[in-house]
Amino acid sequence: MTKLIDVLANPQIIPTLSLEDLSFIIAEARYFNMLAQLKYICQVDGVWDNLPSCLKRHMSAANRTFINQHLHLQHEAKLFETLFSSLHVEWIYLKGSAYHLANFPEFQGRLMADIDILVEEQQLPKIEKRLKEQGWLPTKLSDYDQNFYRQWSQEIPPLRHIKRQTELDLHFNILPKTLREAPDQNLLMAQTVNLSDSSENHSSAKILTPPAMVIHSAIHLFYESEYHKGLRDLYDLYLLFNKFAAEPSFWTHLEQLQTKFGDGRSTYYALRYCHDLLGLSVPAGTVVFYQRYQPNRLSRLIADFTFRHVFCYSYPAHKRPMQKLAEVILYCRGHLKRMPLRLLIPHLGRKLLLTLFLKANKESSLI
Amino acid sequence: MLPNKKEYHINVGPFNFSVISNISTVHEYLNSHYSQYLLDMANSRFIDYHVEVNHGAWYRQLYRPQAIFKFNQHIPFKPLPADQAHAFLEWGMNWVIASQANHFFMLHAAVVEKDGKGIIISAPSGSGKSTLCAYLVSQGWRLLSDEIALIDPETMLLYGLGRPINLKNKSIQLMQRYYPREHFSSIASDTHKGSVSLLRPKADHIQPLNIPVAARHVIFVNYNPSEECYAEPVDKALALTEIVKNSFNFSLFGTDGFECARKLVAQTNISYIEYNNFSACEQFLLDEINKET
Numbered sequence: 001m002t003k004l005i006d007v008l009a010n011p012q013i014i015p016t017l018s019l020e021d022l023s024f025i026i027a028e029a030r031y032f033n034m035l036a037q038l039k040y041i042c043q044v045d046g047v048w049d050n051l052p053s054c055l056k057r058h059m060s061a062a063n064r065t066f067i068n069q070h071l072h073l074q075h076e077a078k079l080f081e082t083l084f085s086s087l088h089v090e091w092i093y094l095k096g097s098a099y100h101l102a103n104f105p106e107f108q109g110r111l112m113a114d115i116d117i118l119v120e121e122q123q124l125p126k127i128e129k130r131l132k133e134q135g136w137l138p139t140k141l142s143d144y145d146q147n148f149y150r151q152w153s154q155e156i157p158p159l160r161h162i163k164r165q166t167e168l169d170l171h172f173n174i175l176p177k178t179l180r181e182a183p184d185q186n187l188l189m190a191q192t193v194n195l196s197d198s199s200e201n202h203s204s205a206k207i208l209t210p211p212a213m214v215i216h217s218a219i220h221l222f223y224e225s226e227y228h229k230g231l232r233d234l235y236d237l238y239l240l241f242n243k244f245a246a247e248p249s250f251w252t253h254l255e256q257l258q259t260k261f262g263d264g265r266s267t268y269y270a271l272r273y274c275h276d277l278l279g280l281s282v283p284a285g286t287v288v289f290y291q292r293y294q295p296n297r298l299s300r301l302i303a304d305f306t307f308r309h310v311f312c313y314s315y316p317a318h319k320r321p322m323q324k325l326a327e328v329i330l331y332c333r334g335h336l337k338r339m340p341l342r343l344l345i346p347h348l349g350r351k352l353l354l355t356l357f358l359k360a361n362k363e364s365s366l367i
Numbered sequence: 368m369l370p371n372k373k374e375y376h377i378n379v380g381p382f383n384f385s386v387i388s389n390i391s392t393v394h395e396y397l398n399s400h401y402s403q404y405l406l407d408m409a410n411s412r413f414i415d416y417h418v419e420v421n422h423g424a425w426y427r428q429l430y431r432p433q434a435i436f437k438f439n440q441h442i443p444f445k446p447l448p449a450d451q452a453h454a455f456l457e458w459g460m461n462w463v464i465a466s467q468a469n470h471f472f473m474l475h476a477a478v479v480e481k482d483g484k485g486i487i488i489s490a491p492s493g494s495g496k497s498t499l500c501a502y503l504v505s506q507g508w509r510l511l512s513d514e515i516a517l518i519d520p521e522t523m524l525l526y527g528l529g530r531p532i533n534l535k536n537k538s539i540q541l542m543q544r545y546y547p548r549e550h551f552s553s554i555a556s557d558t559h560k561g562s563v564s565l566l567r568p569k570a571d572h573i574q575p576l577n578i579p580v581a582a583r584h585v586i587f588v589n590y591n592p593s594e595e596c597y598a599e600p601v602d603k604a605l606a607l608t609e610i611v612k613n614s615f616n617f618s619l620f621g622t623d624g625f626e627c628a629r630k631l632v633a634q635t636n637i638s639y640i641e642y643n644n645f646s647a648c649e650q651f652l653l654d655e656i657n658k659e660t
Contacts, residue, residue: 019412019413023412023413027417027439054413054415058415060470061468064616064619064620071621317440
């Protein structure tokens with residue numbers, strides 16, 4: 001059966017698919033929240049006009065959510081502009097909010113769950129105070145979780161606006177503090193450009209430079225322990241690589257920053273799977289450069305096994321017999337990469353006890 | 368209990384659903400209430416939405432059996448008792464349409480048609496929207512939907528679903544005068560809406576399902592035991608705010624949403640009705656329709 005990733009790698013196959021196959025492509029795109037994005041992909045690749053209307057209408061319906069979210073983001077950005085400017089602090093948009101506020105056309109239709117902003121750690125107290133005054137409150141979390149976030153991760157617990165319900169992830173670091181191979185954080189944080197350089201709005205906000213954006217995005221994906229949204233995140237990287245590669249010096253800049261920064265394993269994986277699964281073309285020199293970060297043969301075999309499973313077969317209808325094993329391996333890998341064992345064991349033990357004794361009520365109630 | 372998983376493709380108005388279930392009462396329900404919508408499984412077709420209603424884990428089939436609703440591999444709701452499975456499927460399908468079909472401007476309202484004219488019936492929950500709808504359909508009005516008005520934002524035409532009508536509590540008994548027994552599904556008791564039975568309209572009261580109609584009337588109804596039938600016209604501006612309130616996706620539609628609501632009140636006659644007598648209410652509606660022509 002044709003999978004969404006096959007369509008992302010080559011949208012030209014869409015017109016050749018049967019109506020039955022197309023139902024599953026729409027269903028899988030809906031599952032990964034990529035239905036609106038699929039519309040732009042079809043349009044860019046010139047297959048949109050000849051699609052049957054039963055198909056188009058689902059993508060157009062999803063596109064309403066995107067347009068709505070985009071307006072909403074711009075409104076929030078205006079409010080942040082006033083808030084952060086009046087505090088005289090620097091703020092950097094990350095991930096989806098950065099792609100959209102910088103008007104990257106490649107990311108049209110990409111939905112986001114929250115707004116990600118990076119600020120300096122020493123500025124946090126006054127920023128948090130002001131945010132609270134303006135209605136940004138922490139989402140319900142236990143004291144344990146609150147402390148865990150602040151002490152060991154790279155962001156404070158998610159905030160939600162009391163009226164507008166927008167979620168805000170306020171990062172004070174680009175990588176978790178617990179990282180065993182903690183690279184020099186300041187190096188990446190110094191890699192910023194003004195948002196106004198890439199969009200028409202006159203904002204004092206910043207975004208990361210192209211190489212820093214790629215390295216940050218790759219680290220986040222390949223330090224994950226859960227890959228429910230893995231396909232979307234890998235596709236983000238593919239879009240970033242493709243976009244930035246239009247500037248031939250990008251690859252050299254990427255290699256230069258990577259040399260300073262070290263820890264190129266995540267970027268190595270990003271390039272490997274963007275190439276193997278989505279057909280990204282990477283210059284030979286860059287391929288050679290990143291070979292120095294390649295893990296040993298056994299690790300490579302395990303990585304290929306696990307990552308191919310989560311990127312290609314995560315949609316439940318496509319699941320393979322070894323899917324669970326791949327997910328468990330990546331779950332353990334992610335946790336081990338993020339935390340030393342002396343932290344990890346008590347943390348997981350506590351989580352396990354909580355899950356066993358307190359039934360999590362995650363489902364929404366019936367309308 | 369042997370696993371008995373079956374897939375059905377059903378066509379309801381503009382949508383094709385795939386319904387998978389291993390619950391025998393759901394199979395019976397689909398065969399009795401959706402017989403005219405079941406599609407030949409041998410044909411390849413586009414499926415808009417994939418839903419499932421299945422039994423819970425094996426031990427929950429022995430102790431207080433459960434039904435679990437799934438949409439596109441997600442479980443959006445908590446399980447319900449297994450004897451509510453068929454009603455659960457209907458609510459689940461309503462939720463799927465209301466949350467996903469955003470190519471339509473959608474109102475929480477019933478829609479019927481008479482002489483090519485679409486009538487949108489809006490009412491607060493529990494005030495007799497479905498009951499009036501069921502009565503009118505028994506008198507030969509065509510059923511489009513008892514829950515969701517689907518409006519194409521380009522053409523402003525109403526699209527029908529023609530699915531069974533969701534009757535609650537006393538309405539079930541009330542409607543037994545107008546429909547044969549086999550049109551009522553088994554009663555799901557003790558639901559969050561009380562007792563529920565799904566009423567299958569007669570086949571010729573739904574057809575032609577896929578032909579949209581123009582909205583001509585909007586009525587806001589309220590059941591009032593001490594009023595036979597009282598009606599008054601509604602100010603357009605007030606009607607507009609009511610339509611906005613009853614819309615599932617007004618804010619998602621942005622300015623298009625306002626435009627749809629504005630066009631709707633501009634092209635319809637709008638009344639407020641309090642009633643306790645079905646035929647008096649029907650007569651009022653017929654007079655309104657004929658007045659126009």
